[in-house]
Amino acid sequence: xxxxxxxxxxxxxxxxxxxxxxxxxxxxxxxxxxxxxxxxxxxxxxxxxxxxxxxxxxxxxxxxxxxxxxxxxxxxxxxxxxxxxxxxxxxxxxxxxxxxxxxxxxxxxxxxxxxxxxxxxxxxxxxxxxxxxxxxxxxxxxxxxxxxxxxxxxxxxxxxxxxxxxxxxxxx
Amino acid sequence: xxxxxxxxxxxxxxxxxxxxxxxxxxxxxxxxxxxxxxxxxxxxxxxxxxxxxxxxxxxxxxxxxxxxxxxxxxxxxxxxxxxxxxxxxxxxxxxxxxxxxxxxxxxxxxxxxxxxxxxxxxxxxxxxxxxxxxxxxxxxxxxxxxxxxxxxxxxxxxxxxxxxxxxxxxxxxxxxxxxxxxxxxxxxxxxxxxxxxxxxxxxxxxxxxxxxxxxxxxxxxxxxxxxxxxxxxxxxxxxxxxxxxxxxxxxxxxxxxxxxxxxxxxxxxxxxxxxxxxxxxxxxxxxxxxxxxxxxxxxxxxxxxxxxxxxxxxxxxxxxxxxxxxxxxxxxxxxxxxxxxxxxxx
Numbered sequence: 001x002x003x004x005x006x007x008x009x010x011x012x013x014x015x016x017x018x019x020x021x022x023x024x025x026x027x028x029x030x031x032x033x034x035x036x037x038x039x040x041x042x043x044x045x046x047x048x049x050x051x052x053x054x055x056x057x058x059x060x061x062x063x064x065x066x067x068x069x070x071x072x073x074x075x076x077x078x079x080x081x082x083x084x085x086x087x088x089x090x091x092x093x094x095x096x097x098x099x100x101x102x103x104x105x106x107x108x109x110x111x112x113x114x115x116x117x118x119x120x121x122x123x124x125x126x127x128x129x130x131x132x133x134x135x136x137x138x139x140x141x142x143x144x145x146x147x148x149x150x151x152x153x154x155x156x157x158x159x160x161x162x163x164x165x166x167x168x169x170x171x172x
Numbered sequence: 173x174x175x176x177x178x179x180x181x182x183x184x185x186x187x188x189x190x191x192x193x194x195x196x197x198x199x200x201x202x203x204x205x206x207x208x209x210x211x212x213x214x215x216x217x218x219x220x221x222x223x224x225x226x227x228x229x230x231x232x233x234x235x236x237x238x239x240x241x242x243x244x245x246x247x248x249x250x251x252x253x254x255x256x257x258x259x260x261x262x263x264x265x266x267x268x269x270x271x272x273x274x275x276x277x278x279x280x281x282x283x284x285x286x287x288x289x290x291x292x293x294x295x296x297x298x299x300x301x302x303x304x305x306x307x308x309x310x311x312x313x314x315x316x317x318x319x320x321x322x323x324x325x326x327x328x329x330x331x332x333x334x335x336x337x338x339x340x341x342x343x344x345x346x347x348x349x350x351x352x353x354x355x356x357x358x359x360x361x362x363x364x365x366x367x368x369x370x371x372x373x374x375x376x377x378x379x380x381x382x383x384x385x386x387x388x389x390x391x392x393x394x395x396x397x398x399x400x401x402x403x404x405x406x407x408x409x410x411x412x413x414x415x416x417x418x419x420x421x422x423x424x425x426x427x428x429x430x431x432x433x434x435x436x437x438x439x440x441x442x443x444x445x446x447x448x449x450x451x452x453x454x455x456x457x458x459x460x461x462x463x464x465x466x467x468x469x470x471x472x473x474x475x476x477x478x479x480x481x482x483x484x485x486x487x488x489x490x491x492x493x494x495x496x497x498x499x500x501x502x503x504x505x506x507x508x509x510x511x512x513x514x515x516x517x518x
Contacts, residue, residue: 007199037197
């Protein structure tokens with residue numbers, strides 16, 4: 001079956017993406033592997049629909065599953081020693097996860113693709129069907145929102161002009 | 173220059189290999205996902221409470237001024253209000269069947285205020301006092317927004333109009349909603365009919381027939397009996413748990429689709445007002461997509477009869493407190509939330 005073959009071919013690319021995203025948020029190999037497997041299983045079950053934008057989809061789902069995992073597991077996480085994490089790394093993971101949960105969906109998607117999956121602005125725009133300008137705007141707003149939590153530097157007073165068809169752009 | 177967010181120091185220095193074994197497990201798990209999705213659909217359940225309590229009959233509504241002050245005091249400028257007008261094009265000839273205000277603030281909980289369509293309000297374009305449903309039926313959305321602002325102190329940002337055909341399609345798209353009824357129930361006008369109490373999965377036609385029901389009857393020991401209150405008020409009471417069930421079904425479906433809530437899409441695709449300039453709100457699709465929970469209440473009202481004998485509704489004495497709680501994001505208490513709950517298992 002063609003769809004199945006495509007998935008097999010893409011698996012070696014997609015699995016490391018999901019793992020990187022999950023590990024950056026969870027800091028636990030076993031948890032990150034579980035999230036990776038679940039993410040790829042979902043990708044397989046939806047493959048015909050999502051194969052055109054598989055990297056963005058896998059990134060988003062791995063992020064959502066990781067955040068969901070943290071919500072469920074956080075009360076007991078202190079029992080488990082993080083693997084080789086420094087205090088700073090643990091703090092950063094928690095801060096990133098908490099901050100992401102507070103972002104509006106589109107800002108979260110852009111931030112996740114740009115900084116958890118390390119995609120370029122251009123690739124992020126393609127993955128989300130947005131203009132590069134829209135990605136920049138969401139990145140700016142997202143980083144601005146994250147500033148307090150993560151100490152990200154954003155120039156004060158900087159604003160972006162909304163395009164004339166702003167209500168359509170906002171869908172992006 | 174903006175400093176980018178560099179998270180590479182959080183990477184696993186020795187990431188695992190994902191080989192054929194993992195691929196096999198993933199495909200097996202994925203096939204199971206597919207099977208489960210086909211078999212079960214959405215699982216959330218609503219308990220439709222048939223409320224018998226009488227509404228207080230005094231009327232000392234203090235008007236929107238106190239509500240505005242309450243809202244300012246609560247610092248709720250980030251919230252936006254979406255008025256959802258469900259219209260029926262088949263059952264009662266272009267009649268607005270419900271007016272529901274959603275308070276969306278980008279958080280996980282959406283507040284719902286059901287406004288009975290027979291609520292009397294001043295139509296500021298004509299100067300006459302009309303029922304909100306009548307203003308809605310005129311299709312003059314600006315007049316409707318103005319009337320709701322004047323009557324309740326709620327500044328509606330967007331109006332969404334959804335007809336019953338769209339609702340039917342949507343409920344079917346999420347594989348129906350589950351509703352628990354205390355006994356066999358029917359409405360001979362809308363065609364809703366359930367032959368026994370308990371949990372039932374309603375398809376789109378049945379769900380809409382229940383949502384629009386004004387004269388729901390349940391079968392008791394002595395035969396069919398009207399549920400109280402009847403009419404618009406009874407319907408408004410049932411719409412909170414029904415809407416909750418729809419939103420929850422949509423959330424589950426959205427999770428299954430990994431983020432794209434069909435209800436959010438339904439609403440954003442049917443906005444009928446010209447979008448307002450961005451006032452710092454999250455974009456509507458984003459704000460709706462974040463929703464994972466719904467709490468709701470019905471505007472308390474008193475029945476009044478005009479000099480011409482027409483029956484209508486006025487806000488009751490505690491309506492201002494209800495609206496103030498709604499505006500401040502604290503509408504819907506535990507008792508109201510308990511009206512939406514899963515069916516017992518087994």
